[in-house]
Structures are given as C-alpha cells and as structure tokens.
Amino acid sequence: MDVVRAAFRAECARLTGILTQLDDADLDRPTTCPPWAVRDLIAHVRTGAGRLAGMLAAPAPPRAEVDAAGYFGAAKFTPEIDAARIDAARIDAARIDAARIDAARIDAARIDAARIDAARSEAGSSTAEPSEAAWIAGGGWDGVPVGRSTLPGEFEQSWRAADAAVAAAPPERVVRTRHGDAMRLTEFLRTRVVEVGVHGLDLAVALDRPPWLTPQAAAVIADLLTGGRPAPAGLCWDRLTLIRKTTGRAALTPAERAEIDAAGFRWLAFGR
Structure with missing residues (x-):
C-alpha cells in the first residue's frame, strides 16, 4: 500500500502542476481519446482519481473477487459502457468550465x-x-459563492479527498467498483495509478509536451502490465516505452509482438 499510495500521490501532484499551466486553447485541443478534448479527458481523470472517497464511504463487500489486472477486462469496455463514460466526462468538463467562467x-x-x-x-x-x-x-452576484472552481482545483480536491480516505482505511479493506466488482483497496488504488499515469501520456501528446510520468507511477504501472516480471531482454524497453507499447499508445513491430507472445505478457483491456 505504501508504494502504491506514494505513486498515486506523486502522479496526481505532477498532473496538478501541469494543469495550472494550461489556457483555454490548450483545453480545447483534441486528444487521442476521441471525441474528447483535453478538458474532457481531464474531467474523466478527475472522476477516476476521486472515486475511492465515495467507495470507502460505502459498506465493504465480504471478500475480494478481482485483482487490478482483472479489473481491466474486456467486459468493462463494451460500447454501451464506453459511451456512458464519454458522455459523463463531457458533461463534467462543461460543468467545471462553467464554474471557471463564473470564477x-x-x-x-x-x-x-x-x-x-x-x-x-x-x-x-x-x-x-x-x-x-x-x-x-x-x-x-446571482448567488455565486466566493472562490475559484477550476480544472486544476477540482482535480486536486478530488484526488486529495481520495488519498485522505485511503489513509484512514486499512489496506485489507475491500471496496466495490462502479462495475460491481469487489476488490482489495490496494488493488483498486493500483488501477487509479494506471488511470492517472496512462491518461497523463495521452494529455502530454495532445499538449505537445514531453511525458511527465513519474518514476513511482511508472514502476507500479509496469509491474502491473508485466505481472511483476521483467520485460524480455530482447525488447530493450525502458518503463515508459513498455507502458506506451502495452497500452496501445505506441505501435508494436512484428518482432516486438513475437517477443511479447513468447514471454506471455498479461495484456490488459483499455478503453477510456
């Protein structure tokens, strides 16, 4: 838990710093997660990073049923679920943007x-x-409260609330995901590191910036993607390359695919 929580905190803090540098033109840029613009993708990451606060407030299931790798299953990314995810992010982004204008x-x-x-x-x-x-x-003015409500502020508020909830719960605590799965807290937090870290790569591409993936998050994500085993030596991949390749953010060559198949990497299903 200490390692995973440190990775979550580090990656969220890094993204918070990036968000404070963005202007409206940046937020309007398209991403490689269509039809989302940058503002929509940020809203999606905000929701994902903050989920644990509500989950830990709910009753605990009796036992865990899936681990972090099992969470990223194909059933989680059906067209219906993906469409709902897309719409939710766009609605949330519009709400945050309206609050920003009021501020x-x-x-x-x-x-x-x-x-x-x-x-x-x-x-x-x-x-x-x-x-x-x-x-x-x-x-x-029309009942608008004092204070700023922005994408960086909303994101930081969400992830810090989740982090505080995690700190107050035992690591063996079981939570229920929005898909209905029962997972150990530490395992679900690993999926949050993946969400923030991998979508951070998407945002970096959209913003024409170098990737800002933290070493802590890269280690947690790579460990999940490889099942804790080192990448085949013949690939000569660093962690960033491994994450990009195995999550579909960079294309595999035929030789690389053969190496991966021979090593028996556990592929995860990624939607948005």
Whole structure:
C-alpha cells in the first residue's frame, strides 16, 4: 500500500502542476481519446482519481473477487459502457468550465471593486459602506459563492479527498467498483495509478509536451502490465516505452509482438 499510495500521490501532484499551466486553447485541443478534448479527458481523470472517497464511504463487500489486472477486462469496455463514460466526462468538463467562467467574473468584479474603493479613498469619500462592486465580488452576484472552481482545483480536491480516505482505511479493506466488482483497496488504488499515469501520456501528446510520468507511477504501472516480471531482454524497453507499447499508445513491430507472445505478457483491456 505504501508504494502504491506514494505513486498515486506523486502522479496526481505532477498532473496538478501541469494543469495550472494550461489556457483555454490548450483545453480545447483534441486528444487521442476521441471525441474528447483535453478538458474532457481531464474531467474523466478527475472522476477516476476521486472515486475511492465515495467507495470507502460505502459498506465493504465480504471478500475480494478481482485483482487490478482483472479489473481491466474486456467486459468493462463494451460500447454501451464506453459511451456512458464519454458522455459523463463531457458533461463534467462543461460543468467545471462553467464554474471557471463564473470564477473569472468574480475576479473581474474584485478588480473593479478595488479600483472603485481606491478612487473613493483618493476623493475623500467614506468607505464605511461597501461599493456595489465589492458586494458583487464578495459573492452577491446571482448567488455565486466566493472562490475559484477550476480544472486544476477540482482535480486536486478530488484526488486529495481520495488519498485522505485511503489513509484512514486499512489496506485489507475491500471496496466495490462502479462495475460491481469487489476488490482489495490496494488493488483498486493500483488501477487509479494506471488511470492517472496512462491518461497523463495521452494529455502530454495532445499538449505537445514531453511525458511527465513519474518514476513511482511508472514502476507500479509496469509491474502491473508485466505481472511483476521483467520485460524480455530482447525488447530493450525502458518503463515508459513498455507502458506506451502495452497500452496501445505506441505501435508494436512484428518482432516486438513475437517477443511479447513468447514471454506471455498479461495484456490488459483499455478503453477510456
């Protein structure tokens, strides 16, 4: 659990830092997970990273039924399930974007309030009564609360809530996934490292940035993909290449496929 949780925290923290650097043009870029744009994929990752908070609040199943590798089964990625996943991410992204626009309105109002109050002060006017702009900036605009709600903020809030829930639970705790599977907490957390790490590779491609996969997450993901065995020496892959190749993010050559088949790698099914 300590190793997996450290990987989850490291990868989520790295992604949070990346998200703070993005602008609207970045968020509108297409991804290799169509029809999602960057903002949709981020919303999907946010949901996935935060799932454990709700799962740990629910009653524990009596026993585990699948492990992390079994979680990535073909049945989890039927057209119906994949369509629902796509729609959910796009709806969530739109909600977060609307909140971001409201936050920008409040920020603009705060600036106006400061200017108005500064002008009053210079003119010798009393500032005992707050200006209308100050009232708006304080949250009186159509009931919009003070504070910013952005993709980075929403993502960080979600993963930190999940991490806090994990810290408060015993590692042997069993949880039930949205697919109905019962899994040990540590095993499900491994799937969250995969979600954040592998989709981080997708985001890096969409944003034309070098991959930012952390060593901690790379180790956990590679271990899951290979069943804990080293990659065949003939492949000469580092962990990043292994993850890209075995998750379909980079094409396999015929020679590489032959090496993998001979080694008996456990392939996982990846949808979105």
